[in-house]
Amino acid sequence: DILKVADEKARRDRLDIRFQQGWAQDLPFEEAQLDGVFSTLLFHHLPLKEKQQTLSEIYRVLAPGGFISILDFDRPSNGWMRLAFLSVQLLDGFETTGDHAKGILPQLLAEAGCDPVVQTGRFNTVAGTLHAYHAQKPVFHQ
Incomplete structure (x- = not known):
């Protein structure tokens, strides 16, 4: 249903976007096919192994020079935000969110092969600190 809503909004705004349903660990795209991938509030829901599998899969489908942007x-960012993040951990589980309290995303992006990995923003919310990361698949492999 959410893809239908997104498609209707894109058509209304005359945007050339194609929405496709799939699993993050098994994306329905050929290797090196996409220029960019956006992810918002997904990774803190996944166990560590699935985070790694998802980033590996995203890396697979990115074209050389392609990017991933994650929020x-x-x-x-501070003790108050750590306390606020406990509400997310209680709702979503400590197994999936524990690594986020330590700041795991840049490391996972680098381990997947992305270079550079840049933090482009940081926002304090009532539920904790959101980080924006932009990472790129290198054009040339070493």
Whole structure:
């Protein structure tokens, strides 16, 4: 249903966007096919192994020079934000969110092969600190 809503909004705004349903660990795209991938508030829901599988799969489908932009909870910016993030951890589980309290996303992006990995923003919310990351698949492999 959400894809139908998104498609209707894109058509209304005359945007050339194709929405496709799939699993993050098994994307329905050929290797090196996409120029960019956006992820918002997904990774803190996944166990560590699935985070790694998802980033590996995204890396697979990105064309050389392609990018991934992520907005998600990561290392709290201060003690108050750490306390606020406990509400997310209680709702979503400590197994999936524990690594985010330590700031795991840049490391996982680098381990997947992305270079550079840049933090482009940090936002304090009532539920904790959101971080924006932009990472790129290198044009040339070493």
